[in-house]
Amino acid sequence: MAVPGTANAATAAPDTTRATTLGAQAAQSGRYFGTAVAAGKLGDATYSTILNREFNAVTPENEMKWDTIERFRGSFNFGPADQIVGQATSHGQRVRGHTLVWHSQLPSWVSSIADASTLRGVMNNHITTTMNHYKGKILAWDVVNEAFADGGSGQHRPSVFQNLLGNGFIEEAFRAARAADPSAKLCYNDYNIENWSDAKTQGVYRMVRDFKTRGVPIDCVGFQAHFGTSSPPASFQTTLSNFAALGVDVQITELDIAQAPTTAYANTVRACMNVSRCTGITVWGIRDSDSWRAGENPLLFDRGGNKKPAYQSVLTALGGTAAKSATSATSATSATKADALPSAFSWSSSGVLMSPKPDSTHNIAGLKDPSVVHYNGKYHVFASVASSSGYGLVYLSFTDWSQANSATHHYLDRGAIGTGYRAAPQVFYFAPQKTWYLVYQTGNASYSTNTDISNPNGWSAPRNFYSSMPDIIRQNIGNGYWVDMWVICDSADCYLFSSDDNGHLYRSQTTLAQFPNGFTNTVIAARDSNKYALFEASNVYQVQGGNQYLLMVEAIGSDGRRYFRSWTAASIAGSWTPLAASEGNPFARANNTTFPSGAWTKDISHGEMLRAGYDQTLTIPSCRLQYLYQGKDPAASGDYNTLPWRLGLLTQTNSTC
Numbered sequence: 094m095a096v097p098g099t100a101n102a103a104t105a106a107p108d109t110t111r112a113t114t115l116g117a118q119a120a121q122s123g124r125y126f127g128t129a130v131a132a133g134k135l136g137d138a139t140y141s142t143i144l145n146r147e148f149n150a151v152t153p154e155n156e157m158k159w160d161t162i163e164r165f166r167g168s169f170n171f172g173p174a175d176q177i178v179g180q181a182t183s184h185g186q187r188v189r190g191h192t193l194v195w196h197s198q199l200p201s202w203v204s205s206i207a208d209a210s211t212l213r214g215v216m217n218n219h220i221t222t223t224m225n226h227y228k229g230k231i232l233a234w235d236v237v238n239e240a241f242a243d244g245g246s247g248q249h250r251p252s253v254f255q256n257l258l259g260n261g262f263i264e265e266a267f268r269a270a271r272a273a274d275p276s277a278k279l280c281y282n283d284y285n286i287e288n289w290s291d292a293k294t295q296g297v298y299r300m301v302r303d304f305k306t307r308g309v310p311i312d313c314v315g316f317q318a319h320f321g322t323s324s325p326p327a328s329f330q331t332t333l334s335n336f337a338a339l340g341v342d343v344q345i346t347e348l349d350i351a352q353a354p355t356t357a358y359a360n361t362v363r364a365c366m367n368v369s370r371c372t373g374i375t376v377w378g379i380r381d382s383d384s385w386r387a388g389e390n391p392l393l394f395d396r397g398g399n400k401k402p403a404y405q406s407v408l409t410a411l412g413g414t415a416a417k418s419a420t421s422a423t424s425a426t427s428a429t430k431a432d433a434l435p436s437a438f439s440w441s442s443s444g445v446l447m448s449p450k451p452d453s454t455h456n457i458a459g460l461k462d463p464s465v466v467h468y469n470g471k472y473h474v475f476a477s478v479a480s481s482s483g484y485g486l487v488y489l490s491f492t493d494w495s496q497a498n499s500a501t502h503h504y505l506d507r508g509a510i511g512t513g514y515r516a517a518p519q520v521f522y523f524a525p526q527k528t529w530y531l532v533y534q535t536g537n538a539s540y541s542t543n544t545d546i547s548n549p550n551g552w553s554a555p556r557n558f559y560s561s562m563p564d565i566i567r568q569n570i571g572n573g574y575w576v577d578m579w580v581i582c583d584s585a586d587c588y589l590f591s592s593d594d595n596g597h598l599y600r601s602q603t604t605l606a607q608f609p610n611g612f613t614n615t616v617i618a619a620r621d622s623n624k625y626a627l628f629e630a631s632n633v634y635q636v637q638g639g640n641q642y643l644l645m646v647e648a649i650g651s652d653g654r655r656y657f658r659s660w661t662a663a664s665i666a667g668s669w670t671p672l673a674a675s676e677g678n679p680f681a682r683a684n685n686t687t688f689p690s691g692a693w694t695k696d697i698s699h700g701e702m703l704r705a706g707y708d709q710t711l712t713i714p715s716c717r718l719q720y721l722y723q724g725k726d727p728a729a730s731g732d733y734n735t736l737p738w739r740l741g742l743l744t745q746t747n748s749t750c
């Protein structure tokens with residue numbers, strides 16, 4: 094029997110829970126944990142299993158370098174990098190772009206250019222063409238890599254760029270990059286700049302300070318962190334915070350440590366965790382055998398793909414201070430900004446990830462209304478199944494989105510939940526009772542409980558939240574339906590939302606201590622005289638790292654297609670301020686979503702955000718949102734209950750952090 098939240102409860106930060114993978118744990122403080130990836134290894138099952146289980150960001154190890162992307166002048170080869178970006182996107186991983194301008198892995202046709210204006214044109218074209226190709230898909234670009242000399246000079250190293258264009262080449266590259274993709278984060282990346290007093294560190298620091306003073310566009314500095322056994326330098330955290338205080342994010346971009354000592358890894362991770370603007374960590378490869386320094390066994394997994402002791406020390410160290418806990422005025426301001434959601438959104442959608450699996454007693458047409466939590470290393474998805482004979486519930490679990498479509502469908506009508514109208518599930522762990530709740534509609538608002546989310550037979554028989562439909566709903570529902578019940582709690586109270594397909598969102602309230610009993614005081618939380626503009630499928634979430642709540646409501650657009658509008662509020666009880674709330678500026682709609690693997694739907698309909706945790710606070714990250722939704726073949730028509738709904742995943746592409 095799994096009872097989450099007990100073993101570590103005493104040490105966990107109050108608003109977080111312990112995760113079992115590096116990426117999930119890093120995400121709890123708003124950070125990413127990534128790895129360098131080689132396209133040629135994606136077919137290696139051990140490699141890709143670890144990649145997709147542990148990491149939520151990737152850096153192509155060599156595939157975005159000049160000698161691959163533009164080996165011949167003007168002839169661009171994005172194939173290998175596209176393979177990595179495509180895989181990463183389908184697994185919800187972010188991508189660091191590495192690297193646009195570097196003296197190494199540079200084709201000889203560039204290094205042999207002899208005049209400044211040719212080189213300037215070539216450099217600008219390389220930056221612009223590459224960034225255009227990956228527009229909207231890259232978390233941060235290493236615009237210039239390793240431009241500073243080793244040793245005591247603190248000056249730039251010689252290179253064709255330095256020699257022909259002078260000191261200004263770095264600035265020119267950053268300006269070209271900003272012009273190519275104004276929404277991309279632009280980084281300077283280097284090694285041996287982790288020790289604060291080193292001349293090279295000081296040289297890079299002076300450059301970044303100068304750039305910030307003069308308004309040269311730079312957003313972040315990458316510290317490669319290719320470390321020896323006695324590392325990190327004692328001043329590493331100071332270095333990170335000193336750079337951050339200039340107004341840039343900092344990231345650890347290529348971490349590996351000779352012999353992978355547990356303490357060195359833990360101290361390196363802690364240095365990042367203690368700096369609010371340290372937004373993520375990337376290790377330079379997965380297994381020791383994947384490393385460019387394989388002889389030194391510097392990574393977190395051994396050659397067989399087993400976790401090394403350093404893995405555990407990293408996972409533990411990632412459970413530290415939340416990213417928002419800035420102390421200096423500069424970083425406090427930026428952290429507040431990063432924690433707030435943007436006012437416009439863009440998304441990239443997966444293809445169909447899950448489809449109905451009819452069996453001899455379940456003749457299913459549509460898989461709908463998903464609710465999802467990530468717990469104990471797995472995604473747990475609950476969804477409605479629809480057919481001409483009505484609605485039921487199904488449960489499936491998997492470790493990785495690539496396995497979603499092959500996961501077994503457990504029909505919950507086989508257990509105590511029973512047969513009959515059950516739909517639109519919502520799952521969460523109610524920490525005060527150490528119990529999982531599944532909330533769903535039955536005509537009333539109902540729930541079942543279970544101590545083990547992974548046991549589909551463990552759910553209790555349905556119980557109702559209300560003795561009957563509250564009067565205020567009865568008075569306003571018209572010809573609508575009472576649907577889509579949704580529970581969220583703060584530290585004192587729990588709230589139950591529902592919709593009526595008639596332009597009203599309702600909210601009832603009880604105390605945390607009384608839950609699941611005592612829901613009274615039902616009020617209209619939001620209304621619209623056009624019922625299609627405030628139709629159904631509402632989600633309410635707490636945004637991590639700030640006192641902000643997000644409300645999403647599904648609407649039906651003027652094109653007849655489903656989409657989401659959004660509002661924010663400082664408390665669950667409102668009042669709600671429009672965020673992205675129109676057809677022209679929707680929260681999520683076909684017109685702000687790209688479909689790299691084919692536009693399989695025009696509807697972005699009823700679903701669930703991937704949460705940062707799994708408890709009753711329904712906390713979501715403020716960055717790089719992901720939304721599991723239902724969509725369908727645009728050509729499908731006929732009876733609503735037999736429409737071919739399928740599930741897909743949106744990933745936000747315009748995150749500002």
Ligand code: 9MR
Nearest residue numbers: 154155191197198238284317347377385
């Ligand atoms: O890990 C990369 C290795 O496969 C390449 O052969 C090498 C070529 O220079 O580049 C390695 O990655 C480097 C990264 O791009 C920049 N920082 C130093 C890394 C290790 O050399």
